[in-house]
Amino acid sequence: MFARFLIRRVVFAAVVLWLVTTTVFILFYVGSAETVARRIAGPRAPQAVVEQIKANLGLTDPLFTQYRRFLGGLFHGDLGTSFILNTPVGTLLWQSLPATLWLVAGASVLWLVAGIAGGVVSATHARTWIDKGTTLFVLTGVSLPTFVLGLLMIFIALSVLAPLGFAFLKPGAFVSPFADPVEFLRVMIMPWFCLALVQTAVYTRLTRGSMLDVLGEDYIRTARAKGVPERAVVYRHGLRAALTPVITQFGVDIGTLLGGVVVTESVFGLQGLGQLMIRSVRDGDLPVIIGAAILASIFIVVSNLVVDVAYSFLDPRVRLA
Structure with missing residues (x-):
């Protein structure tokens, strides 16, 4: 039963x-040849030069030929070459990917743990001052834009903490943890907390609502009537059922953020996939734009596939759907 469920999901993902x-190919290639060639040649270049650039890039070939070449390259792991930098797209993506991966990985651990813990505490203390305080935090986190929070963190780190002798935190380009662990932490702590604080608010609210629904179910009342300890009722019976929408949202968020945390990367200057995409769109670099879009879609599809599998373990009824 599980094998058939998994095969269906994999085929659907493909x-x-x-x-x-x-x-993506149709959106970026159809009607874009003239724009791309003109941008490479320059605004004052003769039309003959523009036409020559289009021919050199293969943009004058029939659309089906371009599409066949495009798919053939994908099957061989070749995403093409940047029109602007004359560098393989795969190389550019590979150079930008670590910053985004580490940013999302570190922040996701923080927001998932804090969000679930906050939601459970808020749900088990409903309508108390703890619940009201959590609600205030949630509303503040949801309402605060990421770029505002990031700039506020940078201001505090550089203008308040640094003059007092606490100069550990700083914004800057990504540094591998294997090359310089201390510098890695200095650069990544603020982006982690910036991204996690906003997401924690969302997950706290989601977990709280789901827990309140689950704690009102008949089987929870039955467990309490049988004398099951409250801690076991909440964490063993209630939390598992309440996690299904949380895990679903987590998969969507992870896939989306791995495609490029544009705002956070731009504020802190991390040089990840988000900034690569911004530069590519600005320069009209079609191969890089398409490669980044395909990579982002792969992250989203794969993360949703993993969520479907995890969801089926949390709720076996999903396998029958």
Whole structure:
């Protein structure tokens, strides 16, 4: 039963990826050849130079030929070459990926632990001052834009803490933890907390609502009537059922953020996938734009596939759907 469930999900994921890649190709290649060639040649270049650039890039070939070449490259792991930097797209993505991966990985641990813990505490102390305080935090976190929070953190770190002798935190380009662990922490702590604080508010609210629904179910009342300790009722019976929407949201968020945490990376200057995409869109670098879009879609599809599998373990009824 589980094998058939998994095969269906994998086939569905493959179809989604094919549709996404085809859509991205059509959106960026159809009607874009003139714009791209003109941007490379310069605004005052003769039309003959523009046409020569289009021919050199293969943009004058029939659309089906371009699409076949595009798919052939994907099957061989070749995403093409940057029109602007003359560098393989795979190399550019590989250089930018670590910053985004470490940012999302560190922040996701913080927001998942804090969000679930806060939601459980708020739900088990409903309508008390603890619940009201948590609600205030949630509303503040949801209402605070990421770029405002990031700039506020930088201001506090550089203008308040640094003059007092606490100069450990600083914004800057990503540094590998294997090359310099201390510098890695100095650069990443603020982005982690900036991204996690906003997401924690969302997960606290989601966990609280889900826990309140679950704690009102008949089987929870039955467990309490049988004398099961409250801690076991909440964490063993209630939390597992309440986690299903949380895990679903977590998979969506992870996939989306791995595609490029544009605002956080830009505020702290991390040089990740988000900033690579911004530069590529600004320069009209089609291969890099398409490569980044395909990579982002792969992250989203794979994360949702993992969530479907995890969801089926949390709620076996999903396997029958």
